[in-house]
Amino acid sequence: MDRFVKRSGPRTSTRNPSPSPVSREDALRPAKKRRIEVLKSEDREDSLSSLSSDDDGGEAGTDDAALKVESNVSDKNYDSETGIAPTSYQTAFESALPAVPDDQQAIQEYDLIKASQGSQSEGPTTSDETLARINNRSWVPGRSSIYVDAFNFALDTVLQDEIHLFNDKEKRVFEQWQSLTYEAQYLYVRLFLRKTASWHRAERLKSYTDISDVDLAIATLLQARDLPGAQYEEQPETEEVEGVILGDSFAFVDSSESYINTVEEAASQLSLDELKLVAKDAKVRGKNKAGLIDAICRMSAQQAGLFSFGIRRTSTNASMDSNDSQEYDPSLNNKDSNRKAHFLAKILTITGPLVRLSENIFKLFERVHLVFYRSTEWTEKSLTTIILARMSKRNFPEYLVCRSSNIFATRKDLIEFENAMRREYDVDQVLQFNGPPGEQGFLKIVDIFESISARWRQLLVEEQHKEESVYEYGEGAYLRRFNAAHAYTRIAHKAADALGRLHRYKDEYELLDELLSQRLFHPSRRGSWYQRKALLEEHYMWKDEADTVPANVEARKQQWCQKALATCEQALQDNDCHLIYHYDLQKRLMKLEKRLRVPLRLKHDFSHLRLNHPEEQSFIGIQLVRDDPDAKGKSGGAPSTKTIWLDELGEPGEDGKPQHVSVEEMCLSHYRSQGWKGFHSEGGILRTLFAYLFFDILFVYVPNVFQTAFQTCPLDLFTDAFYPTRASEINHRLVEIANGGAEALIRKVDESERVRRTCVVGLNWDFELEDLVELVNCFGGGALAAVCKVMAQDYRARGGGVPDLMLWRVQAEAENAIAGDERKGEVLFAEVKSANDRLSDTQRLWIHVLTGAGVRVALCNAVAKEVRTIG
DSSP: OOEEEEOOSOOOOSOOOOOOHHHHHHHHSOOOOOOEEEOOOSOOOOSSOOOEEOTTSOEEOOSSSOEEESSOOOOTTOBTTTTBOOSOOOOHHHHHSOOOOOSHHHHHHHHHHHHTSOOOOSSOOOHHHHHHHHHHTOOOTTTOOHHHHHHHHHHHHHHHHOGGGSOHHHHHHHHHHHTSOHHHHHHHHHHHTSOTTSOEEGGGGGGOTTOSOHHHHHHHHHOOEEOOOOSSOOOGGGOOSTTOOOOSEEOSEEEHHHHOOSHHHHHTTSOHHHHHHHHHHHTOOOSSHHHHHHHHHHHHTTSBOGGGGTOOOBOOSOOSSSOTTOBOOOOOTTOTTBTHHHHHHHHHHHHOSEEEEOHHHHHHHHHHHHHHHTSSOOOHHHHHHHHHHHHSOOOOOOOEEEEOSOSSSSHHHHHHHHHHHHHHHHHHHHHHSSSSOOHHHHHHHHHHHHHHHHHHHHHHHHHHHHHHHTOOTTTHHHHGGGSHHHHHHHHHHHHHHHHHHTTOHHHHHHHHHHHHHOOSSOGGGHHHHHHHHHHHHHHTGGGGSOOOOHHHHHHHHHHHHHHHHHHHHHHHHOTTSOGGGHHHHHHHHHHHHHHTTOOGGGSOOOGGGOOOOOEEEEEEEEEEEEOOGGGBOTTTTOBOSOOEEEESSSOOOTTSSOEEEEHHHHHHHHHHHTTOEEEEOTTHHHHHHHHHHTHHHHTSOOTTSOOSSOOSSOTTTTSTTHHHHTHHHHHHHHHHHHTTOHHHHHHHHHHHHTTTTOOOTTOOTTSOHHHHHHHHHHHOHHHHHHHHHHHHHOTTGGGSOOOSEEEEEEOOHHHHHHHTOOSSEEEEEEEEEOTTOOOOHHHHHHHHHHHHTTOEEEEEEEEEEEEEEEO
16 A cells, blocks of 8 residues: 655744755766767768667767767766766665755764764664654664664665565564664674675774674674575576575675685785785785785695694684684685695784675665665665755655555566666676677677567566556556566667667667557657667668669668658657657658658648757957966866956956956856846756746656655656656646746745745755746747756756856847737857867757757857966
8 A cells, every 4th residue: 555644834944944056956967978989870961969868867879870989987877879977876866855965074963963862762773763763863872873774764664665575584684683783783784885795804893983892793793593484485587686595594794714715715805015925925926916816826726735734723813703712614625735725824814804794685685775765776875865854954845755565566576677677787787898899799788688578578568558457647657667678678779779780770670660669668768769760761771672673772762761751750740759859850851851852742841940050159358377287187288178267347356356257157247248137057047947837747746756755856857757647737837838827837936935945856046036037038938838848858868968158138028029029038048168168969959959949049159368377
């Protein structure tokens, strides 16, 4: 059953801090793209590379060009279409929660607040106690920390709502966890947030001040604990995830005495200086750490040592559960006669006892976090942000909180989803190293897809049945993200790209047909699929038919061009094909009509779309250069692209002299001198307008998307499920905006929420109401509706690339009447470029969207009339 909690009203507060506009914009701004080189392509007539949205947060590039990455990437979200790897990733929870400080200082302040708010009874921490401590803000020194609170809060929430996803053995593990002492829990959670596959020296764990007896905490975690026998035999195909099948007993951590039995593994735990000491004893050399380990391993396998005479090591470190004199038996399968045992004992004497998290239990807790965060991506920040958000004195919108237990209907669904995510990760692993993969890499991607293709097609049929007969209230769009077919469809998308790179165009075409035949998964990619399909039909598909008669070849070309034209028409009529693709599809369609000599009366006319080129403007100013050798760039002494200018037209500083400003601020002063009002906000002011205009739609009830009472937006806002789930409400609102209703919407929201400074995603209360009203009136309803539609269709990807300056100028009513325009003024977007700057793909996209909507866009070039050197 779903649990519903009605937010009865605002949380009372003595102050109403607003989210920092800078941190909020930084959180939503896409990571900067690495430089990419567009290679030669068979179809380069399209001047603009259309961008498709990657609902995992990345951005995709044109299907017509092969893209080459000039630098290595190391993020799993690397997208083959652009070669872009985001530098950071936010879970849906992190994106939906308010921007709160989450650094070490904030965590220490949290602990201080807790320490000053009373105490609780002694005893093990229970789930009710954890929740009460969070809600009541009570803390006991040495009995609680933000890390343990957050970890237990996630576990308790999952066990309360989705206990059916875990079997009896796993439930016993959770019971044993809840019976652990606070210090043992604290140690485990801190290790859980570190490199989980690594061994940790017990001696170094004593640095945690929350643990009074590290040895006792380690011994508690090392204790073997029995598990109940399985009541039923699980199907092997449902337990394919590595390291999650539990046996008859378990321990929370592993000990080096039981698991390290090779010299190589033991030596890898030593520092470089320690390795040099061991190498000196072994009389071997190496250039680096890897060389030293290799030399020690070779030496240890060659000569006999003291172990052949029965001599054993005596530990010089305090043992976790035994006396120092306990003998060490490395269990080397009767190979004690060689030096392996000698070096193994020597190395482990240096390191002392080592512990690591048990893989089985770690994987189990990973699964808990997958269920809680609805994501396989989470970090230490993910754990702490929700607790800090609860503690912050903020006002949140009123909405229904609903954490449903039907995200994963059964345990089998969860495991299959987890396996699907691992398969998707395998594909990303192929794409992320050393730039775009070669032929072998693409073949591996195709092999992965072929291994899951049958199951993918089966899941598509099952999900279509659910959509028609099971899902209600539009919940299917968000729930489908937790179906294995969601990951499989993304694999299919990347496999189609790989087939194209392998010149297997017929296979790629058939796969694109399959992708377009379903409408349930990744609808935001449909535009790119249509584009690629039309390109294949126009240029490649005619070659697959074996016929060398010239007349027949020309006839086939004409036939396939007709199909390409029909594909473009179908794409433009598809409601799921995002607006950003329309320009390229229209251009291809007109080109095909010209090639096919379609009569003028039957041709399409897109002249009403008013696509204009950006204006070119230049402003002359005085550039300032610091006389500082450290200010030079790291590569070749090239100067930084961030320049400093003298603001001659702006307000003077405290000393009465012109201020030193950025190039954007200098150009903004020039525009203001011409009668324009505006801000250097990039996408900030558009996100604020979107939050105002769609406030009630953002917080309308949709199952599963409001799972905490501290959200600034629904969890699906940053996915491709947001628009289709609310398509009716959004389209009605767009019509209302187009008819001139923006001012009334903004005034209504401002009147009810400004006093409380409600935390809403993208909304910056620092913008004055009258400025926003003037802006939307100058904008014009149709243009503003077009911009809002682009943002509603893909909020995450379209948050970046907006021109630097947003300007407006109110005109007299007489001027507007003469021009025959209902607007009260004009709006101008200006993208500021200095000497070494150039437009990115996302910036070009926004320029085309804005000009297509009839909005003026200027490329503003800053020209230095003088360059001054400053100290």
